[in-house]
Each structure stands twice: as structure tokens, then as C-alpha cells.
Amino acid sequence: MAARVDLDGKPIKPLTICMIGAGGFIGSHLCEKLMAETPHKVMALDVYSDKIKHLLEPAGAHPWSDRIQFHRLNIKNDSRLEGLIKMSDLTINLAAICTPADYNTRPLDTIYSNFIDALPVVKYCSENNKRLIHFSTCEVYGKTIGSFLPKDSPLRKEPEYFVLKEDESPCIFGPIEKQRWSYACAKQLIERLIYAEGAENGLEFTIVRPFNWIGPRMDFIPGIDGPSEGVPRVLACFSNNLLRHEPLKLVDGGVSQRTFVYIKDAIEAVMLMIENPARANGHIFNVGNPNNEVTVRQLAEMMTDVYSKVSGEPSLEEPTVDVSSQEFYGAGYDDSDKRIPDMTIIHKQLGWDPKTSLWDLLESTLTYQHRTYAEAMKQAIAKPAAN
Ligand code: NAD
Ligand code: UDP
Structure with missing residues (x-):
């Protein structure tokens, strides 16, 4: 493997990385990239390993086999955590409950997972002088300022009322009874704690705010590789509908707007953070693609067209159906209206730009x-009939 150099032309030393939540969607892509393209070692911590099985098995069979080790553990209650952080140069924390259907229905688990369970990770990094890359969320911005203006206000079109900037935009959440915001609030508080550890105790940290990263291995398909009643994030919900030849469900009219970034583009940004600590430490980074904005309705229409192309199957005459958020998510659901990431800081510090179109x-x-x-x-659809 050719010697790797950082953005300033300096050689990069091989690192040992403690990756918590390595068995999830983002973790699996990050492990793949680290194994295929770098000499870094990964201690992969998770309660599940299905999404990284192809990297771990058969044991000893891959060129990277001696550089990845899986530790099945729950960070809530495992005394091995501090030792693993101490043995590493860098800790990356991805572990979280991060599906909106959980925020209003399991708010306690959501708050514990995103705040309480992350506390020891921050503490061990700070006490042992270890660098931390912590995964937060674009949801810490909450709603846009523009969403509070009258519907016909021309100011709604001004970027300063909707573009989300790491160092300027406020965090705007709904009332406590809208338990949707339990996740955003827990993530905001852990960001503030990490920032304070940096300011008061010199913790070297980077905070990542992903804006709807999507791609293969995201979440699960209900009834196939996840619970039948489970509600994953929108990519998997719509994929499930398409695979079942049923209409895609648009929550509250599908008017919310999102920007989607390809997981492989986003992983490039994380690699730059890993290998350029001097440029990444002390920063909070938006990682998203401002050019890929759609309403959820437009996303549904585009996914319907794309799926028809790749599967060769015609699409339904009525490809979408409206559903209320109360019906779909239950009480306490609320939504972010629009999410356009400002890219100034990540572009300046790491020279990163997203590439892939929606x-x-x-x-x-x-x-x-x-x-x-x-x-x-x-087969799953045929089964009941066969019985
Ligand atoms: P994911 O659910 O696929 O991955 C999270 C992983 O953490 C899972 O494999 C889970 O088993 C593991 N985990 C959770 N609690 C754990 C515990 N107590 N002990 C050990 N392992 C535990 O989610 P993802 O999309 O890969 O997201 C990773 C991070 O990025 C999360 O912090 C999430 O909040 C953040 N994020 C992601 C997106 C996105 O677009 N994918 C958007 C915003 C924020
Ligand atoms: N959504 C939808 N139908 C679905 C799943 C989600 O209309 O089957 C909407 C949801 O209400 C939200 C958007 O799609 O406005 C994105 O939802 P996701 O779960 O991916 O997470 P979010 O971006 O809100 O964090």
C-alpha cells in the first residue's frame, strides 16, 4: 500500500481506532473503507455484527484480517470500554438510537442512548487524552427560522432564514410534549458537553452533523431482516413499499424538505477528519449535499421512477398515499421543515465537497x-398463501 500523506503533505502514521457502533450503517461503510484503503487498525464495538460480517469472516481470510477485531459489547454496561479506548489513538462514537419512529415512542431509551450512554465515552477520552470523533446530527438545528415567518413572507426565500451554519444558526426545537425532539435535545447536550471538555480540559474532539446520509445497508426491511412492525428511516420505508408493490406513504403530505448525500461521499469526509487531526480538531462539521434537495413527495416520485428502471417492473398507477403523522408515528411526532447544510467550514478545513447526484x-x-x-x-409474500 502506498504511503499515505495528509492534506499538508505529511506522512500519516497507522492508527488504532476504537469504533463504537461499528456494526451499523455508517460504521460498516467506514470499516470497509479503512480496511480496503488504509493501514489503520479498527477495534469494532457493537451489539450486532451482521453488517460487517463480510469484513470479519472467514477469519484470517482477508488481507486486512489482522487489522480488524470485533468486540460484541453494549457500552451501557461493559467494563471493557475504558481499556479499549485507552489502547486506541482515536475513538469514533457512532452508537445511538437514531430512527425517528423511536424518538416519540421510546423517548427515555432515546435520551439515555444519545446522552447518558455517551457520557463515559467522552469522559474516558478526556481523562486519557484520547482524540474523539463524535457523531451528532443535523437535527440539532431543529426547525428553520424561516418556518416561523408568515407563509407568504418573501424573507422565506433568503438563505439566512434557512441555511444551517455550524457556528451561527440557533437550535430550534418544539415543546416538550412533542417528544420527537428528545433525540435532538440529547444530541445537543452531548455536543455542548464535548465542546466544554475541549474548552476546559483540552479534549481533542471533532463533532460530525450528518445530513441524511443514505445508501446500501441503511436500516432494515421490515419483515425481511428486521421486525415486521418496525419503522425505519425514509429510504428503507420507501424501499420496503417498492419491494412490496404498495404505495409509498407520505407523512403529512410529504412537504418536508431534505438534502440527501451518498454514503460513499460522506465517508470521504470522515476519512479526511480521521487523517487530518490538526485541521479537524475543535470543529463541528455539517456533512451533507446542499445540491440534492427535494421534498419527501419528490423523493417518493424519484424513487418510484428509479426503482422501475432498475427492477424492470412497471410502477403503480397511484404510487403514493397520504398518511397523517399521528397514524404513522403516533402522538408527539413533529418534523424538521428544511435542511440545507452550509458547506463553508468543511470546505475550508478539509477541502471536501459532495459529488453524487440524487x-x-x-x-x-x-x-x-x-x-x-x-x-x-x-418468498415472504408467497408464504402465507402456501400455508
Ligand atoms: P445505525 O443505527 O445503523 O448504527 C448505530 C449502531 O450503534 C448500531 O449498529 C447499534 O447496534 C450500535 N449501538 C447502539 N447502541 C449501542 C450500545 N449501547 N452499545 C453498543 N453498540 C450500540 O445508525 P447510523 O445511521 O450508522 O448512525 C450512526 C450515527 O450517526 C448515530 O450517532 C446517528 O445519530 C448519527 N446520524 C446518522 C445520520 C444518517 O444520515 N445516517 C443522520 C444523523 C445522525
Ligand atoms: N417519511 C415519510 N414516509 C415514510 C417515512 C418517512 O413521509 O414512510 C418522512 C418523515 O416524516 C420525514 C422524512 O420522511 O419528513 C425523513 O424521515 P427520516 O425517517 O428519514 O428521518 P429525518 O430526516 O426526519 O431525521
Whole structure:
């Protein structure tokens, strides 16, 4: 493997990385990249390993086999955590409950997972002078300032009323009874704690705010590789509908807006943070693609078209159906109206820009979904009839 250099031309020393939540969507892509393209070692911590099985098995069979070690543990109650952080140069914390359907229905688990369970990780990094890359969320911005203006106000079109900036934008959440915001609030408090550890105790940290990263291996397909009644994030919900040939459900009219970034583009940004500590420490980074903005309704329409292309199956005459948030998520749901990331800081510090268009990233992702799940779905649908 050619010697790696950082953005300032200095050689990069091989690192040992303690990756918590390595068995999830983002963790699996990050492990893949680290194994295929770098000499770094990963101690992968998670309660599940299914999404990184291909990197771990068969034991000893891959060129990277001696650089990745899986530790099945729950950070809530495992005394091995501090030792593993001490043995590493860098800790990356991805562990979290992070599906909106949980925020209003399991608010206690959500708050414990995103704040209380992250506390020892921050403390061990700070006490042992270890660098921390912590995964927060774009949801800490909450709603845009513009959403509070009258519907016909021309100011709604001014970027300063909706573009989200790490060092300027306020965090605007709904009332406590809207338990949707339990996640954002817990993430905000852990960000503040990490920032304070940096300011008062010299913790070297980087905070990542992902803006809807999507791609293969995100979440699960209900009834196939996850619970039948489970509600994953929108990519998996819509994929599930497409695989079942049922209309895509638009919550409260599908008017909310999102920007989607391809997981492989976003992982490039994380690699730059890992390998350029001098440029990344002390910063909070938005990581998203401001060019890929759609309403949820537009996303549903585009996914319907792309899926028809990659599967060769015609789309339904009525591809979407409206559903209320009360019906879909239950009481206490609320929504972020619009999420455009400002890219100034990450561009300046790390020279990173997203590349992949929404159509292209949906085409590769839905090709993966079709290949991975279409056959299993056919069998699952046929089963009740056969019985
Ligand atoms: P994910 O659910 O796929 O991955 C999280 C992983 O953490 C899971 O494998 C889970 O088993 C593990 N985990 C949770 N609690 C744990 C515990 N107590 N002990 C050990 N392991 C535990 O989610 P993801 O999309 O990969 O997200 C990773 C991080 O990025 C999260 O912190 C999330 O809040 C943040 N994030 C992601 C997005 C996105 O677009 N994917 C957006 C905003 C924020
Ligand atoms: N959504 C939807 N139908 C679904 C799933 C989600 O209309 O089947 C909407 C949801 O209400 C939100 C957006 O899609 O406005 C994105 O939801 P996601 O769960 O991906 O997470 P978020 O971006 O809100 O964190």
C-alpha cells in the first residue's frame, strides 16, 4: 500500500481506532473503507455484527484480517470500554438510537442512548487524552427560522432564514410534549458537553452533523431482516413499499424538505477528519449535499421512477398515499421543515465537497436493495398463501 500523506503533505502514521457502533450503517461503510484503503487498525464495538460480517469472516481470510477485531459489547454496561479506548489513538462514537419512529415512542431509551450512554465515552477520552470523533446530527438545528415567518413572507426565500451554519444558526426545537425532539435535545447536550471538555480540559474532539446520509445497508426491511412492525428511516420505508408493490406513504403530505448525500461521499469526509487531526480538531462539521434537495413527495416520485428502471417492473398507477403523522408515528411526532447544510467550514478545513447526484445515488442504492431483497420479499409474500 502506498504511503499515505495528509492534506499538508505529511506522512500519516497507522492508527488504532476504537469504533463504537461499528456494526451499523455508517460504521460498516467506514470499516470497509479503512480496511480496503488504509493501514489503520479498527477495534469494532457493537451489539450486532451482521453488517460487517463480510469484513470479519472467514477469519484470517482477508488481507486486512489482522487489522480488524470485533468486540460484541453494549457500552451501557461493559467494563471493557475504558481499556479499549485507552489502547486506541482515536475513538469514533457512532452508537445511538437514531430512527425517528423511536424518538416519540421510546423517548427515555432515546435520551439515555444519545446522552447518558455517551457520557463515559467522552469522559474516558478526556481523562486519557484520547482524540474523539463524535457523531451528532443535523437535527440539532431543529426547525428553520424561516418556518416561523408568515407563509407568504418573501424573507422565506433568503438563505439566512434557512441555511444551517455550524457556528451561527440557533437550535430550534418544539415543546416538550412533542417528544420527537428528545433525540435532538440529547444530541445537543452531548455536543455542548464535548465542546466544554475541549474548552476546559483540552479534549481533542471533532463533532460530525450528518445530513441524511443514505445508501446500501441503511436500516432494515421490515419483515425481511428486521421486525415486521418496525419503522425505519425514509429510504428503507420507501424501499420496503417498492419491494412490496404498495404505495409509498407520505407523512403529512410529504412537504418536508431534505438534502440527501451518498454514503460513499460522506465517508470521504470522515476519512479526511480521521487523517487530518490538526485541521479537524475543535470543529463541528455539517456533512451533507446542499445540491440534492427535494421534498419527501419528490423523493417518493424519484424513487418510484428509479426503482422501475432498475427492477424492470412497471410502477403503480397511484404510487403514493397520504398518511397523517399521528397514524404513522403516533402522538408527539413533529418534523424538521428544511435542511440545507452550509458547506463553508468543511470546505475550508478539509477541502471536501459532495459529488453524487440524487438520481445517481438512488440508482446505485435501489439496485442494491433490489438485488438484496427482491427474492426474499417474493418468498415472504408467497408464504402465507402456501400455508
Ligand atoms: P445505525 O443505527 O445503523 O448504527 C448505530 C449502531 O450503534 C448500531 O449498529 C447499534 O447496534 C450500535 N449501538 C447502539 N447502541 C449501542 C450500545 N449501547 N452499545 C453498543 N453498540 C450500540 O445508525 P447510523 O445511521 O450508522 O448512525 C450512526 C450515527 O450517526 C448515530 O450517532 C446517528 O445519530 C448519527 N446520524 C446518522 C445520520 C444518517 O444520515 N445516517 C443522520 C444523523 C445522525
Ligand atoms: N417519511 C415519510 N414516509 C415514510 C417515512 C418517512 O413521509 O414512510 C418522512 C418523515 O416524516 C420525514 C422524512 O420522511 O419528513 C425523513 O424521515 P427520516 O425517517 O428519514 O428521518 P429525518 O430526516 O426526519 O431525521
